[in-house]
Amino acid sequence: MILSKEKLGALVEQVKISGALFAAPAVDGGQVVMKSVNVADEISFDYVITANSAKEYLFPQTETIAVVEIEKNKVKLSAVEPDAPETVLFGVRPCDAAAFASLRSVFTWDFIDESYTKREDKSIVLSVACTKGDEGCFCTSVGLKPDTTDGSDLQLKETTDGGSFVVEALTDKGKEFVKKFSDVFDDGSADTKAIFTPDEIPGGVDIEKIKERLADPAHYADPVWPELARKCFGCGACTFSCPTCHCFDITDEGDVFSTERKKNWDACQIDNFTLHASGHNPRDTQTKRWRNRFMCKFHIYPKKFTTKGCVGCGRCVRVCPVRLDITEVMAEFSK
């Protein structure tokens, strides 16, 4: 099946008419980000990976989960239904698509977090396989590929002439989508551009070895930790841009008569993330906080779930103002 770029305009239009949101890579603030678009002309094709991940469509930066109203002798507490519009996520990179499976593992683990699942149920992921990448990309080192289909409902591959995509429908949702918008999809096949291959991580990476080393608590005292991680300044940019990071904070906003309970992104890199009410902070240095992030991705996560803790998108490497490169730590712990 073929989706020609010329017909993308019609696809966006029809999707919008159906009432759904169409999110795609587009320029905003001088960088290519996943954003809601109204016309196909806004869509960028020239990008390695969007600066933000697509997770914010399923797990927004901020949302209201409850409302409290206080009247004279009455307190009214009401839950707020998650706002879950039908959403088309177009141009997601395969690593980001795979990350949705990771988020689902967390949000359906010991409690079904409907604000996530409802949004995921109502969204459809059209990933585009990578034909280019950069130094940050390392999906192949975590067991994925630049044309991994995990988490995608449809996968698109750019044709050699660059004018179209070859489309593969992978799930029932994907097949229904094609049926629903059948006039934009054409039968046929074409040659596609070569898929990008990320560089090997210098020194080599062995995920099993990393897991094994992190399973032994002796590593806590390893002097290599401060050496690798003390430069981190806890900005949280890596966690906020990471497609699998999922931590949030609950906070109340408003006044004494009317309050909204908010669920906002939070990050283990921020200094008061583990600050106890007593004043004690078990992760009192940046080294310990960064170690936690690494442990979360390569020890805690794989111990609990079969999905990936890290999908190798490389955002944390690109965005880090001190260039704390997770791949260097992976190489160190593969020894």
Added chain:
Amino acid sequence: MEEQLRKEARRLLTEGEVAVVIGYGWNSRKTRVTPVFITNPDDADKLVFNALCVNNLSIYLTRKYKDIKALGKPAIVAKGCDIKNIVICVSEGQVARDNVYIIGMSCTGVVYKQELWQGELTDNIMPTKCHNCEVRNPHVTDIVIGDKVDFTPPEEPTGMVFDKIREFDRKTPKERWDFWIDHFNRCIKCYACRQACSLCYCERCITDKNQPQWIETSAHERGNLAWNLIRAQHLTGRCTECGECERACPANIPLNLVNSKQALIVKESFGYKSGFDMEEHPPMIVYKPEDKDDFIK
């Protein structure tokens, strides 16, 4: 230059004058530089200095970094612009001048972001601060590394930030408001701007105070505006325009515009330029009877 730097670092560590040298080193692919903490004189060769050395390492001198403090007295590899931040930290009692050895680097400019590096430092990849730099020959140091740089900054500030400010000054308040609301809307409340700034050294930021929650932590229009205003105001007259906050911002919010506009206003109103004099306090944190007040209308 690097040889001279390494020699000095080796000497400092061998003679025990400092316990750690905070500087720049290569990443494992040798494509980017990253902060390094050298404690062993044998590792002094890891130090590098080039146009990629954009980080302002003065952040590591602040009290948030207890583990770095615990290493002992630091020496810091610092460009003139980084030294401005150290000067403010000293004048505000955060760092004792005797407790830090400043290795001042003669500087011919750096890149705005390392990602822009193509092997050559051209004007268009240099940040605005470098085009107007008064401290290419570092001004407060214990030693200067490198040859004297011949550079006179232009009388009228130039570069993208100032062009934008001039363009901005012609806009209506409504247009300016819309511009900022639009940009701040992209803020994701990661606080990278705060963490990158050595003058945002509070151990408990006002955003962390949640009884009551003075600054809403939600990344909605109100919360984003509140945060960005507070950040700007707490840096008024203190900010040295080092640009680290903007560089760290993952949402590409043009924070240097705010910083430099504020610096211009402070210069005009108080005749003060931050980062030059360790004895003088920034104007917003002290009261002087002779302070101008004709801007209060």
